[in-house]
Amino acid sequence: MSDITLPPIKSVDPETIATHLFHMKELAPLVQCMTNDVVQEITANVLLAMGASPAMVITKEESAHFAAIASSVLINVGTPRPESIEAMHLAAKSANLHHVPWVLDPVAAGLLPWRDKMLKGLLALHPTAIRGNASEIRALAGVGKGGKGVDSTDSSESALQAAVSLARTHSTIVCVTGKTDYATDGQSILSCSGGSVKATFVVGTGCSLSAMVAAFIAQTEHPLEAVISACALAKRAAQQAAGVARGPGSFAVAYIDALNLIQAKDFY
Amino acid sequence: MSDITLPPIKSVDPETIATHLFHMKELAPLVQCMTNDVVQEITANVLLAMGASPAMVITKEESAHFAAIASSVLINVGTPRPESIEAMHLAAKSANLHHVPWVLDPVAAGLLPWRDKMLKGLLALHPTAIRGNASEIRALAGVGKGGKGVDSTDSSESALQAAVSLARTHSTIVCVTGKTDYATDGQSILSCSGGSVKATFVVGTGCSLSAMVAAFIAQTEHPLEAVISACALAKRAAQQAAGVARGPGSFAVAYIDALNLIQAKDFY
Amino acid sequence: MSDITLPPIKSVDPETIATHLFHMKELAPLVQCMTNDVVQEITANVLLAMGASPAMVITKEESAHFAAIASSVLINVGTPRPESIEAMHLAAKSANLHHVPWVLDPVAAGLLPWRDKMLKGLLALHPTAIRGNASEIRALAGVGKGGKGVDSTDSSESALQAAVSLARTHSTIVCVTGKTDYATDGQSILSCSGGSVKATFVVGTGCSLSAMVAAFIAQTEHPLEAVISACALAKRAAQQAAGVARGPGSFAVAYIDALNLIQAKDFY
Numbered sequence: 001m002s003d004i005t006l007p008p009i010k011s012v013d014p015e016t017i018a019t020h021l022f023h024m025k026e027l028a029p030l031v032q033c034m035t036n037d038v039v040q041e042i043t044a045n046v047l048l049a050m051g052a053s054p055a056m057v058i059t060k061e062e063s064a065h066f067a068a069i070a071s072s073v074l075i076n077v078g079t080p081r082p083e084s085i086e087a088m089h090l091a092a093k094s095a096n097l098h099h100v101p102w103v104l105d106p107v108a109a110g111l112l113p114w115r116d117k118m119l120k121g122l123l124a125l126h127p128t129a130i131r132g133n134a135s136e137i138r139a140l141a142g143v144g145k146g147g148k149g150v151d152s153t154d155s156s157e158s159a160l161q162a163a164v165s166l167a168r169t170h171s172t173i174v175c176v177t178g179k180t181d182y183a184t185d186g187q188s189i190l191s192c193s194g195g196s197v198k199a200t201f202v203v204g205t206g207c208s209l210s211a212m213v214a215a216f217i218a219q220t221e222h223p224l225e226a227v228i229s230a231c232a233l234a235k236r237a238a239q240q241a242a243g244v245a246r247g248p249g250s251f252a253v254a255y256i257d258a259l260n261l262i263q264a265k266d267f268y
Numbered sequence: 269m270s271d272i273t274l275p276p277i278k279s280v281d282p283e284t285i286a287t288h289l290f291h292m293k294e295l296a297p298l299v300q301c302m303t304n305d306v307v308q309e310i311t312a313n314v315l316l317a318m319g320a321s322p323a324m325v326i327t328k329e330e331s332a333h334f335a336a337i338a339s340s341v342l343i344n345v346g347t348p349r350p351e352s353i354e355a356m357h358l359a360a361k362s363a364n365l366h367h368v369p370w371v372l373d374p375v376a377a378g379l380l381p382w383r384d385k386m387l388k389g390l391l392a393l394h395p396t397a398i399r400g401n402a403s404e405i406r407a408l409a410g411v412g413k414g415g416k417g418v419d420s421t422d423s424s425e426s427a428l429q430a431a432v433s434l435a436r437t438h439s440t441i442v443c444v445t446g447k448t449d450y451a452t453d454g455q456s457i458l459s460c461s462g463g464s465v466k467a468t469f470v471v472g473t474g475c476s477l478s479a480m481v482a483a484f485i486a487q488t489e490h491p492l493e494a495v496i497s498a499c500a501l502a503k504r505a506a507q508q509a510a511g512v513a514r515g516p517g518s519f520a521v522a523y524i525d526a527l528n529l530i531q532a533k534d535f536y
Numbered sequence: 537m538s539d540i541t542l543p544p545i546k547s548v549d550p551e552t553i554a555t556h557l558f559h560m561k562e563l564a565p566l567v568q569c570m571t572n573d574v575v576q577e578i579t580a581n582v583l584l585a586m587g588a589s590p591a592m593v594i595t596k597e598e599s600a601h602f603a604a605i606a607s608s609v610l611i612n613v614g615t616p617r618p619e620s621i622e623a624m625h626l627a628a629k630s631a632n633l634h635h636v637p638w639v640l641d642p643v644a645a646g647l648l649p650w651r652d653k654m655l656k657g658l659l660a661l662h663p664t665a666i667r668g669n670a671s672e673i674r675a676l677a678g679v680g681k682g683g684k685g686v687d688s689t690d691s692s693e694s695a696l697q698a699a700v701s702l703a704r705t706h707s708t709i710v711c712v713t714g715k716t717d718y719a720t721d722g723q724s725i726l727s728c729s730g731g732s733v734k735a736t737f738v739v740g741t742g743c744s745l746s747a748m749v750a751a752f753i754a755q756t757e758h759p760l761e762a763v764i765s766a767c768a769l770a771k772r773a774a775q776q777a778a779g780v781a782r783g784p785g786s787f788a789v790a791y792i793d794a795l796n797l798i799q800a801k802d803f804y
Contacts (some may be wrong), residue, residue: 038576038592040306044471049374049516056473059349061382081595081619083349114597198593201796203590249583249792257515258470308574312739317784322739327617329650335590351617522744524785 004161009182010135012228014267019217020229022264024099025051029071029218033211034058036078036107039204041075042252046208049259050233052215060087064094071218073102074211075122077115085118092125101217103130105210110139128172129183130229131210132147132167134159138174141166156180160189173227175213177206181231190228195235196242202252209234221223236262272429277450277457280496282535288484288497293319297339301327301479302356304346304375307472310520311342314476317527320483327391328355332362339486341370341442342479343390345383353386368394369485373478378407395496397441397451397485398434399478405444407423409434424448439496443481445474449499451492451511458496459509461505464510470520474524477502504530540697545718545725548764550803556752556765558800560748561587565754567606569747570594570624572614572643575740578788582744585796586769588751596623600630603638606650607754610747611658612641613651619652628661637664641746646675665709665719665753665763666702667746669694673712677702692716696725709763711749713742717767719760726764731771732778738788745770772798 030053035043040056047054057066062082073095075088095102104127106119119140123130132140134154141162156178163174167186175183179226180193199205209231216230217223237258245251298321303311306323315322323531325334328351335341341363343356363370372395374387387408391398400408402422409430424446431442435454443451469471477499484498485491505526512518566589571579576592583590593602596619603609609631611624631638640663642655655676659666668676670690677698692714699710703722711719716729735741745767752766753759773794781787 019465036304036592037573037594038580039473041309041577044306045516045520048469048471056304056347056682057376057377057380058305058347061350062348062380064380065380075755079592079594080598108591110592112598112601114601152347201584203577203584245793247793247796248581249789249796252581252792253517253521253789256517257513260515305573309577309739312574313784313788315735316739323644324572324615325644325648326573326615329618330616330648333648333650507549521785521789524788525781525783528783 004164006160006164007184007188009191012190012225012232014194016225017229017232018264018267020220020226021233021267023220024216025264027071027219028053029215030055031211031214032057032066032070032073032091034063034084034091035074035076035207035211038078039207042204043208043211046259047211047215049256050212050215054211058084059085060090063087063091063147065187067091067094067100068098070100072100072214074105074214075102075127076105076107076207076210077119077122078107078207080115080118088122089125092122092127094125101214101223103127103210103214103217104130105207106132106136106140109136116244125126126170127172128223129175129213131175131177133178133206134178137166138162139173156182157193164189173224175227175231177209177231181228183228183231183233185224188224190224192228192232192235194239196238198242198245198251199238199250199255201248202255205238205255233259233262271431274428274432275452275456277459280458280460280493280500284493285497285500286532286535287315288488289501289535290496291488293532295339295487296321297478297483298323298445299350299482299486300325300334300338300341300359302331302352303342303344303475303479305446306346307475311341311471311476311479313524314527315479315483317524318480318483322479326352326355328358331359333451334365335359335362335368338368340368340482342373342482343370344373344375344475344478345387345390346375346475348383348386356390357393360390360395364394368490369482371395371478371482371485372398374398374400374404374408375475377404391438394438395440396491397443397481399443399445399481401474402444402446403444405434406430424450432457441492443495443499445477445499448498449503450500451496453492456492458492458501460496460500463506466510466513466516466519467506467523469516470523473506501530540700542696542700543720544684545727548728548761548768552761553765553768554800554803556756556762557705557769557803559747559756560752560801563607563755564589565751566591567747567750568593568602568606568609570590570599570620571610571612571743571747574614575743578740579744581745581792583747583751584687585749585792586751589706590747594620594623596626599623599627603630604634606636608636609638609643610641611638611663612643612743612746612751613655613658614643614743616651616654624658625661628658628663630750632662637759638751639663639746639750639753640666641743642666642668642672642676643743645672659706662706663708664750664759665711667711667713667749669742670712670714672700673710674698692718700725709760711763711767713745713767717764717771719764719767719775721760724760726760728764728768728771730775732774734781734784734787735774735791736783738791741774741791769795769798
């Protein structure tokens, strides 16, 4: 893997972001969220704020049924339990069967053996996209040993080789986020910078970005562009929030407000 | 059911709301909340803000014991698991035995077969009141096919026949909320309007309204009035919040503030 | 127990608080949080705001493994389930084995028989510190019958005898919080006052204080001082928040902001 020549990196252009944001708001996708215990509320509020519909349908009795009617599915393994993993498998398989895209957020990959084994199982179910920080993406690709808890200790650039490799091996889109965000399908790389370091002091900004990615890749013919457009919206909202926040409490409030207020035309 | 002649609809008067709000604040009811994963925090904060005491006692080892000493019980099936449903059954039975009122929030009724079967089981345990949106109430009454995820796709008026029918069949109070809120015991209908559409962009405003309903029906001789008074308080708080909010983030903050600040005398 | 002569009570001095706050921020401890369903988000945000790293690693498949690499562990029994209790036991034993300090938050002790029995099991695993309100500490020490749900009905002073007795019997530090906070190792008592009653209208301010205690006792040679320093930071932040808040919603936001803004030097 260390020998991969990276495809050229292209910064996503504003028209692309605007087009995908407009599409997402028009569609108002119904996003099935199977996520961790900590970020349930912010995930739902992020989706609602930007115009999507969250639905936390999580048990094995219902997850496959709902995945068939959802616009897209988010699978985040932050607080995994054996029974929730089973429900996630059922949802992923149902999503695949019904051509519903799904996103994997491999929280804390590389840190715990049981989790890494479990993540391999989910990876084998062909996620449409994967969104993680550098430590997680590197660990998922078999390089590196995970970050500090859920926080990355690597820069996003350091995971680019891993991201491209992972995308090629699993025919998926890999999105690695950090100071700059990157999305790759293995053939090309789109990037997006901006945002604010203040977002890292609020729990769930990363996890809910994966939910935004899920919302953006619903019913699109350009999933790679859709993924990086979700990142661009998050970065724009974080930048606006940072401008008015006194600390992480007011940042979180302003971030949700900004996600609601930002429109496609604001990217021109 | 389609032949039901609706009882006349009477708008709740301010004195009634004030009386019930005053009673609730005096009582400071201890509300046992068995609710979904997404809205735990906002539910607790809504109850605390308006002067009630939330207690999330949720396992089958404890739920019946606590229901016997609670002022009222909320059962919300947003993220149902087999073991939590069992705990809810035990709590509902214990509540009935000890004359403790309990409220059912049938989240996403009509959308998933397993859930609908489970809801029938809870309905058979005689809830004191049911609070849902139009899609949920219609589905629970056996009309209509559920909304889009947790969001209603019908107006609250469209569920009035269903609400009255459900109230009569199950000898319960049915509260259907939306732009206008209605509560019926099958014999009369009380209504309340106002509020703000902005509340629909914050997760848990509906679910926590069911908790407010639970708080208001504790130790009252006029449960129908109590139910619509809870709705009136929520609508008043939403209206105040909408006046100062920039988006859903600041709306949520201002809504909690308003629930805390609004007093009985403000309704005169 | 009623015959205990209390050690003299000494108010913690500002230099001590500053030293421990500085140490905690330098260390940026990785705090494993096994806490209840309601306060997951505020607990993570409180830790992030003040410069610690939260990690909600909660299943029995992972809890012991992570406790070995964490800086400290929080065990809060607010919404206990048999399987989560098992995971907590594994984490506590692993923490002990690897000399990682852990904090017990005995939510609603004294109210429910199953919970009290379960708490005895955790107490037998030698927590480094225990943080609770007066009702909980009294119940844990075998005096009193618990509060009203999760809220204390006693003043913190009323639990001082119980706290000292509990600290001696179990060779632990006991922290009882309320209008004034106290921490004792059975030999001496440190206290801290200030804060704001408004904190009691926001769910999770107590539970997240236990997480702050866990962050402060990581790698310290003066755990008693560390515990009361965590309390002092919380009280300072609450006081600042109360100065700008209109109600509990804006208080919660300002509290997180203040926890982020307050530095060691602010205590001189």
